[in-house]
Amino acid sequence: MKIAFIGIGNVGFALANNLQKKGHKILVVSNDQTSKSVQKALESNESFQVVGVQEAIQEAEMFFLATPFSANESILTQLDFQGKILVDCTNPVGAGISHGLSSKVSGAEKVQEWASSAKVVKAFTIYGFENFQNTIFPKYNVKPVMMIAGNDSSAKKQLEPLVNDLGFDMLDTGKLDQALHLEHMTLLWVKMVRRDGHHPNFTWAYLEKSV
Numbered sequence: 001m002k003i004a005f006i007g008i009g010n011v012g013f014a015l016a017n018n019l020q021k022k023g024h025k026i027l028v029v030s031n032d033q034t035s036k037s038v039q040k041a042l043e044s045n046e047s048f049q050v051v052g053v054q055e056a057i058q059e060a061e062m063f064f065l066a067t068p069f070s071a072n073e074s075i076l077t078q079l080d081f082q083g084k085i086l087v088d089c090t091n092p093v094g095a096g097i098s099h100g101l102s103s104k105v106s107g108a109e110k111v112q113e114w115a116s117s118a119k120v121v122k123a124f125t126i127y128g129f130e131n132f133q134n135t136i137f138p139k140y141n142v143k144p145v146m147m148i149a150g151n152d153s154s155a156k157k158q159l160e161p162l163v164n165d166l167g168f169d170m171l172d173t174g175k176l177d178q179a180l181h182l183e184h185m186t187l188l189w190v191k192m193v194r195r196d197g198h199h200p201n202f203t204w205a206y207l208e209k210s211v
């Protein structure tokens, strides 16, 4: 699949690099020749292709958004996604590792509002980027889970093979209003690891009894 990344820093690069290794074509959306993250990404993976916004809109089958949340409104309101899928990997994080929108609405719902021509799916936010670089947990007979949310069922189904390519089992938690709870799971993970010293290489798993 041809996948365009808006934002290719810690999160964007880890996901793009692993998707490329699984055979996907990665387009890095940037008009900024001086971007440090774009230069670093190209040095690390020569197969990435840097494209402008219009080319990305024409070529890409799916978009990943991995930018600071504060940049999202100005980026997204200028784009016409023409009904394509936009995977929102961003988190609104406020002062003291709080919810950046005071838990009144999820960042993903704001992303959907700003990118009204896209089908937004929230994913790849509940862990730190370390777990997107390497999702293999050799001692366990279970895969890490990636919880997602979105209003469009078909968009979520189309995302599932990519979630699997990245080493996760996908758990559809429901519509986009569930993203608020996923964003609180992010804060839980971030406080445990970045504030309280828990090891970053841990994830959640989904265990369901059939009886």
Ligand SMILES: NC(=O)c1ccc[n+]([C@@H]2O[C@H](COP(=O)([O-])OP(=O)(O)OC[C@H]3O[C@@H](n4cnc5c(N)ncnc54)[C@H](OP(=O)(O)O)[C@@H]3O)[C@@H](O)[C@H]2O)c1
Pocket: 006, 007, 008, 009, 010, 011, 012, 032, 034, 035, 036, 037, 038, 066, 067, 068, 069, 071, 075, 089, 090, 091, 092, 093, 124, 125, 126, 127, 128, 129, 130
């Ligand atoms: N870090 C984590 O562990 C983690 C995990 C899950 C989710 N997230 C979320 O993922 C998002 C990205 O985090 P990150 O750690 O990957 O950040 P990062 O390493 O700082 O990368 C941010 C990327 O966004 C680009 N960017 C910044 N401002 C932009 C703008 N106005 N227009 C277009 N591109 C812009 C940067 O380009 P330049 O290099 O040119 O500035 C860079 O490529 C955040 O919303 C974060 O909350 C982070």
